[in-house]
Amino acid sequence: MIEFKDVSKVYPNGTKGLNNVNIKINKGEFVVIVGLSGAGKSTLLRSINRLHEITSGEIIIDGKSITKARGKALLRCRRDIGMIFQNFNLVKRSTVLRNVLSGRVGYHSTIRTILGLFPKEDITIALNALKRVNLEEKAYSRADELSGGQQQRVSIARALAQEAKIILADEPVASLDPLTTKQVMDDLKRINKETGITTIVNLHFVDLARQYATRIVGVRAGEIVFDGSVEDATDDVFSSIYGRPVKQDEMLGAKV
Amino acid sequence: MDALKKRRLSLMKRLVTLILIIIILWASSAGSEVSISSLIDGLPGMGSLFLEMLPPDWSYFSYVTDPMLETIRMAIIGTTYGAIIAIPFALLSSRNVVKWPVIYYPFRFVMNLIRTIPELLLAALFVPVLGIGDNAGIMALSVFSFGVIAKLAYEAxxxxxxxxxxxxxxxxxxxxxxxxxxxxxxxxxxxxxxxxYCFEINVRAAAILGYVGAGGIGLYLNNTLKLFQYQRVSTIIIYTLIVVVIIDMISNKCREKLI
Incomplete structure (x- = not known):
């Protein structure tokens, strides 16, 4: 369970990224965060694993405060949270397998990992992770030989190899075409269902949010303005989250 | 009105720049007493020297093979040492690796300072410390390589x-x-x-380090020149040219494959 307690974030230039956010996300949920760009979706997501530091309040994950975690404890917290980025963030010159194995570094000593001496079980874990996103045969290809959608699925495999309890996906499909978007979202959803891994996804496509989410959270100006089931998230709700009627290009369906 | 003013200003700037360049050129050539006429007067001398160098002393080739190999060895070892020391410096000078200016500024400063020292000067400094021979050359090339590689690597x-x-x-x-x-x-x-790339530079540099007593083929070049053995000089020059061209070719091929 992830719990935000009065979380606020003020950027050095004075803009408020998050304003007194309180929310609980339960284990196994598939939460989609929606909002305009700049509304604070990304800040909200990245504050969970402290890629962004918050200014006040506290975030508690499975009973432990990541906000107060220092040094090794923080690394341990992060190890349990997989992250998927808009630009995949793979090392393009490395092999797919090495990229997936990089998710395992938190489990081993520094010396072992820098020499690349992963135990056999880790290789098996990494290959299994690739199998789950249907990319097992690409394990020894260089990452930049893969298409965008495939690269994104490699980054999902990295999160799986991490054996994370939570997956955070920050606009995972924003640089993909509609077809690969569906593959990536299907993979995320399937993994969420099969393993009960808590999944939080930032999206700006309204129809995708409705299709995949079990719960939708609307963010506007750093505040949570909607939190409810897909059925409750009507067009009117989206209009109020966006502060204007939903546009055609915010529907993925319109692009196909 | 404003556009006209700006135009005039830029014209003035160009004129001043041109005048400055002419003054600098004139002052430098006057100061070092260089003149076109003395260059032309020297041409026949260059011609006769060139004739004296022919034909090269082919038997001398085998004699200078050892110093030539020593030159290459110096370049290899110097480049390797330099590259190894460059790694931590390149990382510690980079803003995206080390977030604190108190660390990356001093490292950059040391790096930039060392980079300003030419390799011949370094060799001249190391010869009194380490004695005449290739150790001084290796040290000079190590420090020089460090400067080059650290700078390029940190930018990468x-x-x-x-x-x-x-x-x-x-x-x-x-x-x-x-x-x-x-x-x-x-x-x-x-x-x-x-x-x-640094290794390529170092082979060339190592070839002249012998001039200040730091080992390698340069010593032989210096001696044969002093003894007016111009046919041997040309042997050394041809030999060096061949070695440098071959090494450059191999190194270039490797670098193409890397990118």
Missing amino acids: VEAIDNGPLEAMTAVGANKIQWIFYGVVPQVIASFVSYTL
Whole structure:
């Protein structure tokens, strides 16, 4: 369970990224965060694993405060949270397998990992992770030989190899075409269902949010303005989250 | 009105620049007493020297093979030492690896300072300390290579994609793992390429380090010149040319493959 307690974030230039956010996300949920760009979706997501530091309040994950975690404890917290980025963030010159194995570094000593001496079980874990996103045969290809959608699925495999309890996906499909978007979202959803891994996804496509989410959270100006089931998230709700009627290009369906 | 003023100003700037360049050129040539006429007067002398160098003393080739190999060895060892010391400096000088200016500014300063010293001067400094011979040459080339490689490598590190670094932070990697999985794979090819490039420079530099007593073929070049053995001089020059061209070719091929 992830719990935000009065979380606020003020950027050095004075803009408020998050304003007194309180929310609980339960284990196994598939939460989609929606909002305009700049509304604070990304800040909200990245504050969970402290890629962004918050200014006040506290975030508690499975009973432990990541906000107060220092040094090794923080690394341990992060190890349990997989992250998927808009630009995949793979090392393009490395092999797919090495990229997936990089998710395992938190489990081993520094010396072992820098020499690349992963135990056999880790290789098996990494290959299994690739199998789950249907990319097992690409394990020894260089990452930049893969298409965008495939690269994104490699980054999902990295999160799986991490054996994370939570997956955070920050606009995972924003640089993909509609077809690969569906593959990536299907993979995320399937993994969420099969393993009960808590999944939080930032999206700006309204129809995708409705299709995949079990719960939708609307963010506007750093505040949570909607939190409810897909059925409750009507067009009117989206209009109020966006502060204007939903546009055609915010529907993925319109692009196909 | 305003546009006209600006136009005039830019014209003035160009004129001043031109005048400055002419003054600098004139002052330099007057100061070093260089003149076109003395260059032309020297032409016949150059011609006769060139004739004296022919034909090269072919038997001398085998005699200078050992110093030639020593020159290459000096370049190899010097480049390797320099490259190894360059690694921590390149990382510690990079803003995206070390977030604190108190660390990366001093490292950059040391790096830039060392880079300003020419290799011949370094060799001249090391010869009194380490004695005449290739040790002084190796040290000079190490320090020189360090300056070149560290500078190029640090610029490569600062230009890498931030994405993988962010990803490594997110998986809970510690700083060393973060460097080895986020930074190293992104710069290793450039690093090797810069090291090879530096090796090319070092072979050329090593060939003249003997002039200040720092080992290698330069010593023989100096001696034969002093003894007016011009046919041997040309042998050395041809030999050096061949070796440099071959090494450059191999190194270039390797570097092409890397990118």
